[in-house]
Amino acid sequence: MYHLYGSQGTGSAIVEIALEYCQLAYRRIEAAPWEDNPGREALARLNPLLQIPTLQLPDGSILTESAAILIHLGLEFPDSGLLPAPASARAQVIRGLVYIAANCYSAIGILDYPERWISDPDEPLKARVRAAAAERLYRSWGLFAEQFASRPYFGGAAPGALDIQAAVVSRWSGAREHLRDSHPDFLALLQRIDREPRIAAVLARHWPPASS
Numbered sequence: 001m002y003h004l005y006g007s008q009g010t011g012s013a014i015v016e017i018a019l020e021y022c023q024l025a026y027r028r029i030e031a032a033p034w035e036d037n038p039g040r041e042a043l044a045r046l047n048p049l050l051q052i053p054t055l056q057l058p059d060g061s062i063l064t065e066s067a068a069i070l071i072h073l074g075l076e077f078p079d080s081g082l083l084p085a086p087a088s089a090r091a092q093v094i095r096g097l098v099y100i101a102a103n104c105y106s107a108i109g110i111l112d113y114p115e116r117w118i119s120d121p122d123e124p125l126k127a128r129v130r131a132a133a134a135e136r137l138y139r140s141w142g143l144f145a146e147q148f149a150s151r152p153y154f155g156g157a158a159p160g161a162l163d164i165q166a167a168v169v170s171r172w173s174g175a176r177e178h179l180r181d182s183h184p185d186f187l188a189l190l191q192r193i194d195r196e197p198r199i200a201a202v203l204a205r206h207w208p209p210a211s212s
Helices: 012-022 036-047 068-078 085-112 124-149 161-169 175-182 184-194 197-206
Strands: 002-006 027-032 053-056 062-064
Touching: 002 012, 002 036, 012 027, 012 068, 012 161, 012 197, 027 036, 036 053, 062 068, 068 085, 068 161, 085 124, 085 161, 124 175, 124 184, 161 184, 161 197, 175 184, 184 197
Parallel strands: 002 027
Antiparallel strands: 002 053, 053 062
Protein backbone atom coordinates (compact mmCIF):
# COMPACT_ATOMS: atom_id res chain seq x y z
CA MET A 1 0.00 0.00 0.00
CA TYR A 2 1.04 3.58 -0.63
CA HIS A 3 1.31 5.94 2.35
CA LEU A 4 0.66 9.62 1.73
CA TYR A 5 1.84 12.14 4.33
CA GLY A 6 -0.06 15.38 4.01
CA SER A 7 -2.69 17.68 5.44
CA GLN A 8 -6.00 19.23 4.45
CA GLY A 9 -5.86 22.15 2.04
CA THR A 10 -2.28 21.45 0.95
CA GLY A 11 -0.50 19.97 -2.06
CA SER A 12 -1.26 16.49 -0.80
CA ALA A 13 -4.59 16.93 -2.62
CA ILE A 14 -2.63 16.73 -5.89
CA VAL A 15 -1.24 13.32 -5.03
CA GLU A 16 -4.55 12.03 -3.67
CA ILE A 17 -6.18 12.80 -7.01
CA ALA A 18 -3.35 11.10 -8.88
CA LEU A 19 -3.63 7.97 -6.73
CA GLU A 20 -7.37 7.91 -7.44
CA TYR A 21 -6.60 8.14 -11.17
CA CYS A 22 -4.29 5.13 -10.81
CA GLN A 23 -6.88 3.23 -8.72
CA LEU A 24 -4.29 2.53 -6.05
CA ALA A 25 -4.94 1.68 -2.43
CA TYR A 26 -3.35 4.23 -0.15
CA ARG A 27 -3.41 5.42 3.43
CA ARG A 28 -3.60 9.14 4.25
CA ILE A 29 -1.49 10.16 7.23
CA GLU A 30 -2.08 13.57 8.79
CA ALA A 31 1.35 15.17 9.03
CA ALA A 32 1.02 18.95 9.07
CA PRO A 33 4.57 20.24 9.60
CA TRP A 34 3.26 23.22 11.59
CA GLU A 35 1.57 20.99 14.22
CA ASP A 36 2.94 18.60 16.83
CA ASN A 37 1.46 15.22 15.95
CA PRO A 38 2.57 11.60 15.47
CA GLY A 39 2.36 11.91 11.69
CA ARG A 40 4.79 14.82 11.77
CA GLU A 41 7.29 12.73 13.71
CA ALA A 42 6.99 9.88 11.22
CA LEU A 43 7.33 12.33 8.33
CA ALA A 44 10.52 13.81 9.83
CA ARG A 45 12.10 10.35 9.87
CA LEU A 46 11.33 9.87 6.17
CA ASN A 47 11.86 13.43 4.94
CA PRO A 48 13.97 15.73 7.15
CA LEU A 49 12.68 18.76 5.20
CA LEU A 50 9.18 17.99 6.52
CA GLN A 51 7.69 18.48 3.07
CA ILE A 52 4.14 17.53 2.30
CA PRO A 53 3.13 15.74 0.26
CA THR A 54 5.58 12.92 0.84
CA LEU A 55 4.61 9.59 -0.72
CA GLN A 56 6.00 6.31 0.60
CA LEU A 57 5.91 3.63 -2.08
CA PRO A 58 5.07 -0.02 -1.36
CA ASP A 59 8.77 -0.92 -1.43
CA GLY A 60 9.43 1.57 1.40
CA SER A 61 11.17 4.22 -0.73
CA ILE A 62 9.86 7.77 -0.70
CA LEU A 63 8.98 10.37 -3.28
CA THR A 64 8.77 14.09 -2.61
CA GLU A 65 7.92 17.04 -4.89
CA SER A 66 4.42 16.94 -6.35
CA ALA A 67 5.66 17.21 -9.93
CA ALA A 68 8.02 14.27 -9.48
CA ILE A 69 5.27 12.18 -7.92
CA LEU A 70 2.89 12.94 -10.78
CA ILE A 71 5.51 12.09 -13.39
CA HIS A 72 6.42 8.82 -11.63
CA LEU A 73 2.80 7.71 -11.30
CA GLY A 74 2.03 8.71 -14.87
CA LEU A 75 4.93 6.67 -16.21
CA GLU A 76 4.36 3.73 -13.86
CA PHE A 77 0.66 3.55 -14.68
CA PRO A 78 0.29 4.67 -18.30
CA ASP A 79 -3.39 3.65 -18.45
CA SER A 80 -4.23 6.15 -15.71
CA GLY A 81 -4.36 9.06 -18.15
CA LEU A 82 -2.10 11.20 -16.00
CA LEU A 83 0.38 11.65 -18.85
CA PRO A 84 -0.40 11.72 -22.59
CA ALA A 85 0.79 8.79 -24.67
CA PRO A 86 2.27 10.84 -27.58
CA ALA A 87 5.83 11.81 -26.74
CA SER A 88 5.50 15.43 -27.85
CA ALA A 89 2.37 16.04 -25.76
CA ARG A 90 3.91 14.22 -22.78
CA ALA A 91 7.01 16.42 -23.00
CA GLN A 92 4.89 19.57 -22.80
CA VAL A 93 2.95 18.26 -19.80
CA ILE A 94 6.20 17.46 -17.99
CA ARG A 95 7.48 20.93 -18.86
CA GLY A 96 4.29 22.43 -17.41
CA LEU A 97 4.54 20.40 -14.21
CA VAL A 98 8.06 21.65 -13.60
CA TYR A 99 7.08 25.19 -14.58
CA ILE A 100 4.37 25.36 -11.91
CA ALA A 101 6.67 23.85 -9.29
CA ALA A 102 9.57 26.18 -10.10
CA ASN A 103 7.58 29.39 -10.52
CA CYS A 104 4.17 29.27 -8.86
CA TYR A 105 4.79 26.89 -5.96
CA SER A 106 8.06 28.65 -5.11
CA ALA A 107 6.45 32.11 -5.08
CA ILE A 108 3.73 30.82 -2.74
CA GLY A 109 6.42 29.60 -0.36
CA ILE A 110 7.86 33.11 -0.18
CA LEU A 111 4.41 34.63 0.30
CA ASP A 112 3.66 32.28 3.18
CA TYR A 113 7.06 32.36 4.87
CA PRO A 114 9.07 35.48 3.93
CA GLU A 115 11.13 35.10 7.11
CA ARG A 116 12.76 32.00 5.61
CA TRP A 117 14.42 34.16 2.96
CA ILE A 118 15.49 37.30 4.82
CA SER A 119 17.33 37.78 8.10
CA ASP A 120 15.60 39.57 10.99
CA PRO A 121 12.70 40.93 8.90
CA ASP A 122 10.42 43.57 10.33
CA GLU A 123 6.77 43.75 9.29
CA PRO A 124 7.24 46.45 6.59
CA LEU A 125 10.02 44.40 4.99
CA LYS A 126 7.94 41.23 5.08
CA ALA A 127 5.08 43.14 3.47
CA ARG A 128 7.33 44.30 0.62
CA VAL A 129 8.65 40.77 0.08
CA ARG A 130 5.11 39.40 -0.01
CA ALA A 131 4.02 42.08 -2.47
CA ALA A 132 6.92 41.27 -4.79
CA ALA A 133 6.26 37.52 -4.52
CA ALA A 134 2.56 38.03 -5.29
CA GLU A 135 3.41 40.08 -8.37
CA ARG A 136 5.78 37.33 -9.51
CA LEU A 137 3.17 34.64 -8.82
CA TYR A 138 0.42 36.36 -10.81
CA ARG A 139 2.78 37.07 -13.71
CA SER A 140 3.87 33.41 -13.72
CA TRP A 141 0.25 32.23 -13.94
CA GLY A 142 -0.40 34.70 -16.74
CA LEU A 143 2.56 33.39 -18.71
CA PHE A 144 1.45 29.82 -18.06
CA ALA A 145 -2.01 30.61 -19.40
CA GLU A 146 -0.49 32.08 -22.55
CA GLN A 147 2.13 29.38 -23.21
CA PHE A 148 0.37 26.10 -22.45
CA ALA A 149 -2.44 25.26 -24.83
CA SER A 150 -5.52 23.28 -23.76
CA ARG A 151 -6.83 20.55 -26.10
CA PRO A 152 -9.44 21.00 -24.46
CA TYR A 153 -7.36 20.19 -21.37
CA PHE A 154 -3.59 20.46 -20.94
CA GLY A 155 -3.07 16.74 -21.41
CA GLY A 156 -5.56 16.27 -24.22
CA ALA A 157 -9.21 15.27 -24.26
CA ALA A 158 -9.49 14.71 -20.49
CA PRO A 159 -7.86 16.27 -17.42
CA GLY A 160 -4.49 14.75 -16.52
CA ALA A 161 -1.50 15.44 -14.31
CA LEU A 162 -0.93 19.04 -15.40
CA ASP A 163 -4.61 19.88 -15.05
CA ILE A 164 -4.62 18.42 -11.53
CA GLN A 165 -1.57 20.39 -10.47
CA ALA A 166 -2.85 23.65 -11.96
CA ALA A 167 -6.30 23.23 -10.38
CA VAL A 168 -4.86 22.78 -6.88
CA VAL A 169 -1.94 25.23 -6.88
CA SER A 170 -4.08 28.00 -8.40
CA ARG A 171 -6.38 27.87 -5.36
CA TRP A 172 -3.79 29.59 -3.16
CA SER A 173 -2.61 33.16 -2.60
CA GLY A 174 -5.35 34.91 -4.55
CA ALA A 175 -4.28 33.51 -7.92
CA ARG A 176 -7.79 32.74 -9.14
CA GLU A 177 -9.08 36.15 -8.10
CA HIS A 178 -6.32 37.74 -10.15
CA LEU A 179 -6.97 35.45 -13.13
CA ARG A 180 -10.66 36.36 -13.09
CA ASP A 181 -9.68 39.78 -14.42
CA SER A 182 -6.47 39.04 -16.32
CA HIS A 183 -7.20 35.65 -17.96
CA PRO A 184 -10.91 34.76 -17.60
CA ASP A 185 -10.72 31.94 -20.17
CA PHE A 186 -7.96 30.27 -18.17
CA LEU A 187 -9.99 30.61 -14.99
CA ALA A 188 -12.96 29.02 -16.76
CA LEU A 189 -10.73 26.08 -17.73
CA LEU A 190 -9.59 25.65 -14.11
CA GLN A 191 -13.23 25.60 -13.03
CA ARG A 192 -14.02 22.91 -15.62
CA ILE A 193 -11.11 20.86 -14.30
CA ASP A 194 -12.52 21.24 -10.78
CA ARG A 195 -15.73 19.54 -11.91
CA GLU A 196 -14.11 16.33 -13.18
CA PRO A 197 -15.63 13.74 -10.80
CA ARG A 198 -12.38 12.24 -9.45
CA ILE A 199 -10.90 15.69 -8.98
CA ALA A 200 -14.08 17.16 -7.51
CA ALA A 201 -14.34 14.43 -4.87
CA VAL A 202 -10.85 15.12 -3.50
CA LEU A 203 -11.23 18.89 -3.71
CA ALA A 204 -14.44 18.64 -1.67
CA ARG A 205 -12.54 16.81 1.09
CA HIS A 206 -9.79 19.41 1.19
CA TRP A 207 -11.91 22.50 0.54
CA PRO A 208 -15.50 21.79 1.65
CA PRO A 209 -18.00 23.75 -0.46
CA ALA A 210 -18.80 26.17 2.35
CA SER A 211 -15.13 27.27 2.41
CA SER A 212 -14.57 27.44 -1.36
